[in-house]
Structure formats: structure tokens, C-alpha cells
Amino acid sequence: MGDRREFDATLVTCQSWLLSTNIDCDESLFSQKLWMALDRTRYMQSAKTFIMVDRPFWKDKVPDAARDVMSMTVTDRLTCGTYLFDLGDDKPGVVCLSYSWMSDALKMLPLPVEQRVQLALDTLQKIYPKVDIKRHIIRDPITVSWEGDPNFLGAFKGSLPGHYRYNRRMYCHFMQRDLRAEQRGIFIAGDDVAWIPGWVEGAVHTSLNAVWGIINHLGGETIKSNPGPGDRFDELVPPALPDE
Numbered sequence: 001m002g003d004r005r006e007f008d009a010t011l012v013t014c015q016s017w018l019l020s021t022n023i024d025c026d027e028s029l030f031s032q033k034l035w036m037a038l039d040r041t042r043y044m045q046s047a048k049t050f051i052m053v054d055r056p057f058w059k060d061k062v063p064d065a066a067r068d069v070m071s072m073t074v075t076d077r078l079t080c081g082t083y084l085f086d087l088g089d090d091k092p093g094v095v096c097l098s099y100s101w102m103s104d105a106l107k108m109l110p111l112p113v114e115q116r117v118q119l120a121l122d123t124l125q126k127i128y129p130k131v132d133i134k135r136h137i138i139r140d141p142i143t144v145s146w147e148g149d150p151n152f153l154g155a156f157k158g159s160l161p162g163h164y165r166y167n168r169r170m171y172c173h174f175m176q177r178d179l180r181a182e183q184r185g186i187f188i189a190g191d192d193v194a195w196i197p198g199w200v201e202g203a204v205h206t207s208l209n210a211v212w213g214i215i216n217h218l219g220g221e222t223i224k225s226n227p228g229p230g231d232r233f234d235e236l237v238p239p240a241l242p243d244e
């Protein structure tokens with residue numbers, strides 16, 4: 001509290017909604033068109049619930065059959081996706097009991113972790129009536145609802161039809177040559193700035209753009225034989241809509 005520092009450039013990589021909620025961000029740092037894009041970003045909900053278990057019990061064999069008693073399970077029941085992390089036969093393993101999105105994740109949002117685990121176990125019991133998952137649990141479970149975390153407010157961007165213009169404004173923001181002086185020096189990156197949200201690839205792409213923008217802002221440049229994204233911007237820029 002009370003600490004104030006000055007920087008020549010800033011790179012913001014958190015969800016864009018945080019710039020108008022958790023972070024006190026001066027309105028003059030972005031144009032109104034960009035604020036509109038940042039605020040209209042549409043985030044998807046997502047929830048995961050994990051347990052740690054004594055061993056990878058799912059590799060036990062079904063009697064009189066060669067198959068495992070349990071395997072990675074994608075279902076339209078409550079759990080949606082169940083994933084099994086095998087760290088060695090004689091080592092504890094991890095089960096992601098449930099990985100859900102959107103309305104399936106909203107079903108979990110108000111529930112405490114114990115209830116999420118119980119619901120998931122009840123669902124899996126119906127699919128695997130002979131497997132007693134509960135007796136293998138060795139630690140307190142962990143759960144995350146990204147939309148319920150004030151430092152996220154959502155899992156990842158899920159653009160809607162009509163959002164191309166907003167995406168383009170955010171994606172191209174690293175090219176700051178036409179911005180007003182007070183709007184230069186703050187850069188944004190992350191999967192909500194990218195065209196391919198939900199994948200780290202988009203976060204990396206937009207970070208590379210932002211790094212180029214920062215180098216340029218600080219007066220540096222890339223070597224001629226290895227041009228950066230801003231050097232080739234005019235050639236590769238995503239097309240603007242006629243009314244943009």
C-alpha cells in the first residue's frame with residue numbers, strides 16, 4: 001500500500017475485465033473503442049475438481065477381462081470429463097473428477113468442494129458401479145471455478161458472432177504508432193487478446209507481439225534478418241471491417 005513506481009512500459013497479461021474491476025486503471029490509457037472491446041470480451045465459465053489418490057487404481061483389471069476397471073471418461077452426465085494422472089504404479093495419483101464448461105460449470109459454482117466431490121463420485125458410481133473411488137482418496141480435494149475467482153472472472157475468451165471487430169482492436173493494439181501519446185506504453189497480451197482463445201498458443205503469440213511493441217516503444221529494433229510482428233504488420237494485418 002502506498003508504494004508508487006514508474007515504468008517506461010507495462011505489459012498487462014491478466015483477463016481484460018480486471019482492468020475495469022480489480023485494477024484501478026486510468027481511463028485515458030485506452031481509447032473508448034478499445035475499452036469497448038476490452039469490456040465486451042466474453043468469457044466462458046469452467047470448473048475443475050481434483051482428488052489425490054493412493055495409487056493409479058484405475059489400472060486394476062476387470063476380472064476375466066483384459067481392460068482397466070476405469071478409464072478417462074467423457075460423459076454428458078454431471079462430471080463431463082474425468083481425467084486420470086498416473087505418476088507411477090507405486091506412487092499416489094491424481095484424478096480430475098470433473099472438468100466442465102459453461103452451464104455445466106455453473107451447476108458447480110455455488111457448491112463447496114466437498115459437495116462437488118460427492119456429486120462427481122455419485123455420477124461416476126453410476127458409470128463404474130464396481131469401483132470404490134472414495135476409499136482411495138488420501139488428501140483434501142481441490143476445486144477451481146475460474147468465474148468465481150476475482151483475479152480471473154472467467155476461464156477463457158469465447159468470442160461471439162460480431163466480436164471480430166473487438167478482437168481485432170485488442171490484437172492490433174501493440175502497433176501504437178497511431179495512438180495518442182498518453183495511450184502509448186501500455187501493452188496487452190494473453191489468450192483473451194488472441195484469435196485462438198483457450199490455448200496457450202494464443203497467449204504466446206500475443207506476448208510476442210507485445211514484446212515487439214515494447215522494444216519499439218523503448219526505441220529498439222529487431223535485426224533485419226529476423227523481422228518481428230510489427231515489422232511485417234502492414235503486410236499481415238487482419239482486415240478491418242468497412243465500418244470499423
Ligand SMILES: Cc1cc2nc3c(=O)[nH]c(=O)nc-3n(C[C@H](O)[C@H](O)[C@H](O)COP(=O)(O)OP(=O)(O)OC[C@H]3O[C@@H](n4cnc5c(N)ncnc54)[C@H](O)[C@@H]3O)c2cc1C
Nearest residue numbers: 013014018023046151155156189190191198199200201203
Ligand atoms: C480451465 C482451463 C483449461 C485450459 N486448458 C488448456 C489446454 O488444454 N491447452 C492450452 O494450450 N491452454 C489451455 N488453457 C489456456 C491457458 O491456460 C492460457 O492460454 C494461458 O494460461 C494464458 O497465459 P497468460 O500468462 O496470458 O495468462 P494466465 O495464465 O491467465 O495468467 C494471468 C495471471 O495474472 C494474474 N493476475 C490477475 N490480476 C492480477 C493483478 N492485479 N496483479 C498481478 N497479477 C494478476 C492471475 O492471477 C494469473 O495468474 C486453459 C485455460 C483454462 C482456464
